[in-house]
Amino acid sequence: MRESVCELVVPDAGPLITLAYADRLDLLLGLGVEVVVVDMAKVELTRHPTPTSEKILAFLAGNNVRVIETEIGKEAMTQGSAFKKRHAGERAIQDALFEFSDESERQGKPRYALLLFEEHKISGASFVLPDNVYVISTMAFLRKLEEMCIIESAMDVRDAAVKAGREFSQLDVSHPPRGNPATKPL
């Protein structure tokens, strides 16, 4: 019997979006560890309907994925679209990590977390990591699944996401982002 507990923590919507475009959200369960999501990731998905938001929310609900509640996440959920706080996502992650650390001490047995980020978020991340929490990229996660023969190719999953993304992308890339007339369409 396993002595330790390991969780796959999804701190923001990035990995969910990539896997949703690839239509492989099921892979989150592939490592056989509990999957948990920080509440701000859910807030991001519910704030604006996107091509993938419904699919992701349905996956989270359908698989009883636990959501870690944070103070700032609760605030964001209450305020809805009026909520505007800088670095809210990172603050929520930090909050969740402190909570994880406290919970580990309470449980008194080894507890680990794999913090799943998109690659571009890893270098700019600015929060304190407890000793038992490890940052991994979505690509590393997929490569591990490839190693475990759960998927044939990590690259295929990523390519599928990009391919699906291209089908929707013209909408975004051809128009200036809302509220910033200075940024011209591509």
Next chain:
Amino acid sequence: MTMATGLFVIAPVERRCRRQVRYPNGVIDMRVRAQPNENAIREATLTAERTHELVLHTNMCYKYSSWNSHKAGPMSNITFAIDDDLLRKSKVAAAQMDTSLNAIVRTLLVGFVESVGGKVQQPENYRKLLDFSLGKVTYRSLMKDLNIDSDESLFLMMCGAGLPMPRLAEEETQQMVDLIGKVISA
């Protein structure tokens, strides 16, 4: 005669052409396989005549876009570094498309140059996304510059621009893959 602005109307189509055709003021790979649509050919030919674009053949033609003919001159060979795995995959992908790696690189460069220097399209967004893709700007600064707050918008913009998300070095990813193995089996 006003020189061509990039529209070439070329190619006999009855036979399968698998050679690279070189013209003094432009290079086009011809990989013609299917019967063309006659209306499209007629329209392309008329457009080319109206705008004084270079017409090489007008009888049963295809329309190709290519690099501005008045700028294209003698061909140069260039050398650049690329990782072995990407090279292998690129060759396979090019073969699947029944073309050469040479043609793919040239086409991508044409797209890049046109995106950045095009007179009609605005290059600001593209430049920002390219800087991000190259790792010159951080995720946070890009999101601020583009005035977007959703990871999905960023993902779609990158897909639309045809740019890859910044990626971690292979060693970093492999370390993470190994780490996942250790953590889940602890």
